[in-house]
Amino acid sequence: MGGEQKTKPTQHGVRDLRSLGLSPAVIFCRCKEVLEEGTKSKIASFCHVDGPESVLSVHDVSNVYHVPLLLMEQNLHRIIAEKLQLGSITELEGRLDLTMRGLEETSNMWNLITGDVANEQVLAKLDNGESLCGVSGMTRSMTDWARMAFKLDGFEKEVKIVLVGKYTGLQDSYLSVIKSLKHASMAVERKLDLIWVEAAHLEDNFEDETMGGEKEYEEAWAKIKSADGVVVPGGFGTRGFSGKVLAAKHCRENSIPFLGICLGFQAMVVEYSRTILHWEDANSTEFDEDTKNPVVLFMPEIDKDVMGGTMRLGSRNTAFTHPTHEDGSPSIAKIMYGNASIVSERHRHRYEVNPERVDAIHDAGLKFVGRDETGTRMEVAELPRSQHPYYVGCQYHPEFKSRPLNPSPPFHGLLLAACGMLDNYLESCQK
Numbered sequence: 001m002g003g004e005q006k007t008k009p010t011q012h013g014v015r016d017l018r019s020l021g022l023s024p025a026v027i028f029c030r031c032k033e034v035l036e037e038g039t040k041s042k043i044a045s046f047c048h049v050d051g052p053e054s055v056l057s058v059h060d061v062s063n064v065y066h067v068p069l070l071l072m073e074q075n076l077h078r079i080i081a082e083k084l085q086l087g088s089i090t091e092l093e094g095r096l097d098l099t100m101r102g103l104e105e106t107s108n109m110w111n112l113i114t115g116d117v118a119n120e121q122v123l124a125k126l127d128n129g130e131s132l133c134g135v136s137g138m139t140r141s142m143t144d145w146a147r148m149a150f151k152l153d154g155f156e157k158e159v160k161i162v163l164v165g166k167y168t169g170l171q172d173s174y175l176s177v178i179k180s181l182k183h184a185s186m187a188v189e190r191k192l193d194l195i196w197v198e199a200a201h202l203e204d205n206f207e208d209e210t211m212g213g214e215k216e217y218e219e220a221w222a223k224i225k226s227a228d229g230v231v232v233p234g235g236f237g238t239r240g241f242s243g244k245v246l247a248a249k250h251c252r253e254n255s256i257p258f259l260g261i262c263l264g265f266q267a268m269v270v271e272y273s274r275t276i277l278h279w280e281d282a283n284s285t286e287f288d289e290d291t292k293n294p295v296v297l298f299m300p301e302i303d304k305d306v307m308g309g310t311m312r313l314g315s316r317n318t319a320f321t322h323p324t325h326e327d328g329s330p331s332i333a334k335i336m337y338g339n340a341s342i343v344s345e346r347h348r349h350r351y352e353v354n355p356e357r358v359d360a361i362h363d364a365g366l367k368f369v370g371r372d373e374t375g376t377r378m379e380v381a382e383l384p385r386s387q388h389p390y391y392v393g394c395q396y397h398p399e400f401k402s403r404p405l406n407p408s409p410p411f412h413g414l415l416l417a418a419c420g421m422l423d424n425y426l427e428s429c430q431k
Contacts, residue, residue: 065149166240180402199240229418232264257417265393336409345396390417
């Protein structure tokens with residue numbers, strides 16, 4: 001009414017919290033426009049917090065990564081340090097004030113609290129890669145974060161990534177994958193154009209009107225063929241698996257950068273076995289228990305008849321046992337992990353590549369470069385770069401460890417390849 005910012009909803013919410021015995025020390029007000037000082041004072045008075053400085057404006061910004069900077073600009077770090085009495089911790093003595101002063105010197109430059117964009121001085125320093133903090137090294141992480149947040153606003157080029165899944169009707173099912181793609185796209189400084197393809201729509205029988213229709217089939221394949229890169233994430237159940245296998249085949253044969261995760265990794269193995277080794281009925285026993293070529297099978301230590309607790313879960317080590325291919329080229333997956341010999345990633349699966357078929361598949365060209373520490377479980381597969389720009393699969397879920405300033409290596413590699421930047425990146429890594 002009349003453009004006035006209303007405080008009653010906030011007051012009612014705080015009253016309900018107090019009725020439960022919870023008294024807030026800080027109130028975050030989510031709003032479209034910057035919270036006015038008069039509104040802050042009114043909320044502080046009626047909600048019994050220390051003052052207007054304890055009422056923080058969380059208004060709309062150009063991207064979500066500005067929010068930590070916005071809160072820092074309003075001294076949230078000082079409030080937390082005071083409320084948690086961090087100054088009384090011996091280990092932080094002499095460091096806390098130094099760190100806080102550096103944060104404040106930096107945050108004064110953002111201009112986010114006024115609803116404006118960063119001033120030219122900040123943008124110039126960000127573009128030049130300079131530290132924005134007068135206290136050397138103390139706020140390096142926030143400086144890097146700020147650089148990332150402000151650069152994101154200026155991305156103009158796009159990269160088109162197709163996600164082939166079976167739960168596309170509920171996209172939150174792939175939230176970690178989406179975030180990992182976003183983190184990787186920020187690392188290559190591209191806008192992410194994420195295209196969804198229902199895996200079942202790629203299957204040959206879906207073209208039949210009784211299954212779906214020619215239109216959906218052709219649209220799905222048109223998306224795959226126009227992609228800069230394709231990712232096939234995990235899943236359970238037979239629906240859509242054939243579509244994932246066909247997507248892997250198309251990307252392998254047409255040099256489209258490809259990343260297969262968990263079931264997507266298994267689809268790569270099944271496709272390669274069928275096409276290259278000519279094991280026409282090669283399959284996972286999850287989908288065909290009677291196949292004569294079970295290239296993926298139920299892990300032997302798990303009892304199929306016992307429900308619950310039957311997954312291989314949690315963080316487990318993967319060793320790069322084959323760091324160099326026969327043609328002398330290095331493993332692309334190993335390079336993306338910083339040439340680490342062993343990496344730790346999180347797992348969530350019941351099926352694995354059949355150990356009895358590993359040598360035949362590996363010798364045929366799909367290289368199992370990463371294996372568990374016993375050498376019997378296949379974790380990472382790839383084609384040498386002499387055969388494909390980026391064709392990588394992993395049994396584990398690398399998306400679970402991706403972070404905005406530290407994108408998951410397999411996803412980072414996919415986006416580099418999709419943007420045509422992988423060669424330059426590899427050259428820089430070898431210097």
